Amino acid sequence: MPKKLFEPGYMSKTVRIALDVMGGDSGAPVVIAGADLARERHPDASFILFGDEAIAGPILSRHPKLAAVSRISHTDVAIKMDDKPSQALRYGRKVSSMWQAVDAVRTGDADVVVSAGNTGALMAMAKVNLKSMTGIERPAIAAMWPTMRGESIVLDVGATIGADAQQLVDFAVMGGAMARIVFDIERPTVGLLNIGVEEMKGVESIREAGQHLKAANYPDIDYRGFVESDDIGKGTVDVVVTEGFSGNIALKAAEGTARQIGAYLRAAMNRTWRAKLGYLLAKPAFDALKEKMDPRKVNGGVFLGLNGIVVKSHGGTDAEGFASAIDVGHEMVRYALLEKITAGLSHAGAARQLAVANEVSES
Structure with a gap:
């Protein structure tokens, strides 16, 4: 994220980050170690750790520089990774580490919350606690996606x-x-995920959305039409838009394919002594490939459309991956995500009103 300090939109205040210490497969050890890595990259950050002080306290004491910019808010109630959202809301509302971390954003004690916990529970608690932004019917989860051109948002x-x-x-x-x-970038390119690039392809909702985006010509986005699934990896556009069912399938398919390719490569490199020798000679290239495909580097899904910034880390990530999720949250605060979304929605609302007025005048 190559930003310049104090460029337009840069927020100079301390970024206060709420962490759900009990969330994720590993909980406090990974969350606190990840926060310490993020602290090194963001000396302007402070942290509120929501979780069991008896667990988090001793771990935090091993990171004195992090401890100096952190405080623990105690609760011994943790949302389980396999809890249903409704179940989590019933027993975890107001008392769980996840709820309290989200609530810190609502009350203004924190600027962003990061959790590696149960995705459904986190979304449910965020929606109940923070509410949707004016004009937004449903929130979305935006994920970073490695591409042949760099990265895209899906x-x-x-x-x-x-x-x-x-x-x-x-x-x-x-x-x-x-x-x-x-x-x-000032005007990112945007595409709608579809089964073809032709305007007559796809279900009605996608075709209608495409017609609107094309006609509205929003000043903040450069709509490029429909894109297909292979365009995601190519990096054809900066932003790929789809609904959650298709988007989640695409994400899981891509993650599975990456693991499959990795398994194939490991098996091939261990097959014969010549293959092992070839691996040693090509190790720098394989290391570069591993770095490019490292899911930790693009960890951190942002919940968009809420009155607050919520970042979801992969539950099974390590400290480096969790630090990457904190990096994402830090940038969303530092460069005023909510203000930019509000401005974009204002432009969209004006375009919709103009379209309705034109339809009335034509009739």
């Missing part, structure tokens, strides 16, 4: 199953706002 990857045309347009606006921060 949304929604699981928050909203099914979406109408207006919701897809909202996703495009919100994804564009995130892309302006992450990629440092």
